[in-house]
Amino acid sequence: MEDRVLITGAAGFIGSHLCDKFIEKGYRVVGVDNLITGSLKNIQHLFKLPNFEFYHHDITSFIHIKGPIKYILHFASPASPIDYLKIPIQTLKVGSIGTYNLLGLAKEKGARILVASTSEIYGDPLVHPQTEEYHGNVDTLGPRGVYDEAKRFMESITMAYHRFHNVDTRIVRIFNTYGPRMRINDGRVIPAFIAQALKKEKFSLYGDGMQTRSFCYIDDQVEGIYKLLMSDYIYPVNMGNPEEITIRQLAEEIAFLAQHKCEVVTKPMPKGDPSRRKPDILKATELLHWFPLTTRAEGLKKTYDYFKKQLEEELITTEP
Numbered sequence: 001m002e003d004r005v006l007i008t009g010a011a012g013f014i015g016s017h018l019c020d021k022f023i024e025k026g027y028r029v030v031g032v033d034n035l036i037t038g039s040l041k042n043i044q045h046l047f048k049l050p051n052f053e054f055y056h057h058d059i060t061s062f063i064h065i066k067g068p069i070k071y072i073l074h075f076a077s078p079a080s081p082i083d084y085l086k087i088p089i090q091t092l093k094v095g096s097i098g099t100y101n102l103l104g105l106a107k108e109k110g111a112r113i114l115v116a117s118t119s120e121i122y123g124d125p126l127v128h129p130q131t132e133e134y135h136g137n138v139d140t141l142g143p144r145g146v147y148d149e150a151k152r153f154m155e156s157i158t159m160a161y162h163r164f165h166n167v168d169t170r171i172v173r174i175f176n177t178y179g180p181r182m183r184i185n186d187g188r189v190i191p192a193f194i195a196q197a198l199k200k201e202k203f204s205l206y207g208d209g210m211q212t213r214s215f216c217y218i219d220d221q222v223e224g225i226y227k228l229l230m231s232d233y234i235y236p237v238n239m240g241n242p243e244e245i246t247i248r249q250l251a252e253e254i255a256f257l258a259q260h261k262c263e264v265v266t267k268p269m270p271k272g273d274p275s276r277r278k279p280d281i282l283k284a285t286e287l288l289h290w291f292p293l294t295t296r297a298e299g300l301k302k303t304y305d306y307f308k309k310q311l312e313e314e315l316i317t318t319e320p
Ligand code: NAD
Pocket: 008, 009, 010, 011, 012, 013, 014, 015, 032, 033, 034, 035, 036, 037, 038, 039, 057, 058, 059, 060, 074, 075, 076, 077, 078, 079, 080, 094, 098, 116, 117, 118, 119, 173, 174, 175, 176, 177, 178
């Protein structure tokens, strides 16, 4: 029988692409999700496969899976600021209790576990670009603290299980990633701007739009995560695309792609919104020989086409 891989957050954006990747590589995939921000639509194509199992389960409750498991990828957690601001306690619980449960499962099964950390552990960074050695600048009491601190706890407990229980662990620090299967209304900037362009609305620009991010296309991200899991490196590794742009420039690029006029409505800057973000990916490049290959023009086009199709299907199903 094929080796089994357990993926939490399997019905979410990144988790569902990871399911595809491991199925493609010939593994048997066990997906777990409570569907709080994910959708079965993202994995419906997998249900007919004999090497895919799915458990509708909240991983903040004890998790027991029968049989051997070789790898665990822990990706369950709300990831969009509007999601984790709406469900702050669940966010804290899934990063802490959820991670604790999964590490326990890894220990019981003798499985290697990779946990999904985030660039948010650097908070509003004072070091630029962010290297793995930087300890961050997180406001524990700010609205984003529920996500950032849950992920910081996740990293600490993961290292503790490695040091005290010899669990074979990996930590990936993911920077802004985008692509098909994001929720169109999840509030993250790329789905928001593409939806606005498709509906011929003005772009909702927070603040003056001079804050920066560095956007990584999903296929590159998944390849990097796969390589890190298969490596021997146990310390955190940044995974993202180092090409940094302002949010205003992003609006212009999406307007160009959609042949839409770039008009904006300015909204207040959310509290704690980091002003700059760009990964230093020297570690990933040297250790894993990984580098993002998809240009923003290619990635945005694929994402735009996906959301266009989604909106067209939605229109068809909601027509009287
Ligand atoms: P997502 O919201 O699309 O997916 C998260 C999935 O986790 C959803 O399907 C949700 O239903 C599930 N989930 C949440 N709480 C759960 C629980 N208690 N039990 C079981 N399932 C639960 O988000 P995403 O963008 O795919 O992010 C996936 C992971 O990657 C998260 O851990 C996130 O913190 C991390 N990450 C993502 C990004 C990014 O840019 N997308 C950046 C940094 C880190």
